[in-house]
Amino acid sequence: MSTVRWGMIGCGSVTELKSGPAFYKAPGSALVAVMGRREEAVRDYAARHGIARFYTDAQALIDDPEVDAVYIATPPDSHLAFSLMVAAAGKHCCVEKPMSLSAGQSEQMQRTFEQAGLHLFVSYYRRSLPRFQQVREWLQAGQIGELRHLTWTLCKPPSPMDVQAGNWRTDPEVAGGGYFADLASHGFDLFQYLAGDIVEVAGFTARQAARYAAEDAVTASWRFASGALGMGCWNFAADRREDRVELIGSKGRITFSVFDEQPLQLAGEVSLSLEVPNHTHIQWHHVLGMNAHIRGESQHPAVAIEALKTDRIMDQVLQRNLHQ
Numbered sequence: 001m002s003t004v005r006w007g008m009i010g011c012g013s014v015t016e017l018k019s020g021p022a023f024y025k026a027p028g029s030a031l032v033a034v035m036g037r038r039e040e041a042v043r044d045y046a047a048r049h050g051i052a053r054f055y056t057d058a059q060a061l062i063d064d065p066e067v068d069a070v071y072i073a074t075p076p077d078s079h080l081a082f083s084l085m086v087a088a089a090g091k092h093c094c095v096e097k098p099m100s101l102s103a104g105q106s107e108q109m110q111r112t113f114e115q116a117g118l119h120l121f122v123s124y125y126r127r128s129l130p131r132f133q134q135v136r137e138w139l140q141a142g143q144i145g146e147l148r149h150l151t152w153t154l155c156k157p158p159s160p161m162d163v164q165a166g167n168w169r170t171d172p173e174v175a176g177g178g179y180f181a182d183l184a185s186h187g188f189d190l191f192q193y194l195a196g197d198i199v200e201v202a203g204f205t206a207r208q209a210a211r212y213a214a215e216d217a218v219t220a221s222w223r224f225a226s227g228a229l230g231m232g233c234w235n236f237a238a239d240r241r242e243d244r245v246e247l248i249g250s251k252g253r254i255t256f257s258v259f260d261e262q263p264l265q266l267a268g269e270v271s272l273s274l275e276v277p278n279h280t281h282i283q284w285h286h287v288l289g290m291n292a293h294i295r296g297e298s299q300h301p302a303v304a305i306e307a308l309k310t311d312r313i314m315d316q317v318l319q320r321n322l323h324q
Contacts, residue, residue: 010073110304122307125286131276144249155238170212178214203317209237
């Protein structure tokens, strides 16, 4: 197919700028239908984004004969059910991250699509961003020698939004955890893309500010298959915002942010500071990669079998029910 025609379930904030426009602006991609539970809201979204059709029923969108693939942009607690509906209809699918509420659910999703001969992607779009492609090239070229250690600190102060009604990110029944589940999953997926599989992990969690049901503080340590080690600190009731990753090698270091557009810093035999801005629609490269994968032109890195590895890590750190 020269153009992959997407339908989208959910039209929340992530779809306004980060993802939705990429699906209808990127070459070889079209967003032909959108679904939302509230008719007034989904009608408005479709009008503002120039989308031809809108639905208030997910099954109706999935069954639309002009929809080739479905992007599920809803909270994690609905990913399993919606994705299985898409697979039953014989269509390709992309789900927002985290992939689901647990590795058990994610494994069921991955297995179902694999057995059906369909593609299941997860919106770990940082694998496709030029800034992290650059980091990967530095590592593969041996710019810092052998990777010895990775550290990540992600902190932010409390916010009124933490306890705002409708903030599903702090409800473990909907998100699978708190901000850690929502944000750290991006990092763990990215680190495995950059440095290889994480084969062992342990962590501790706490509700230090106790403002909501989910954890607000996490520490973890892990081991990569290569022998490199890692450790992280995540605190969402801290004094200030901080997002800093340091890759320590045998011959140098690389420093960057997972979420902020800070310069990439290389300190080794060659020292560089590179500004690599993100696309206005940050999922642009992710969408291009999925469409090329569906057309059989290339292999996209953000596929379900890779995302499943991150869910297993999250289960271990958060001590979630592995068979949920």
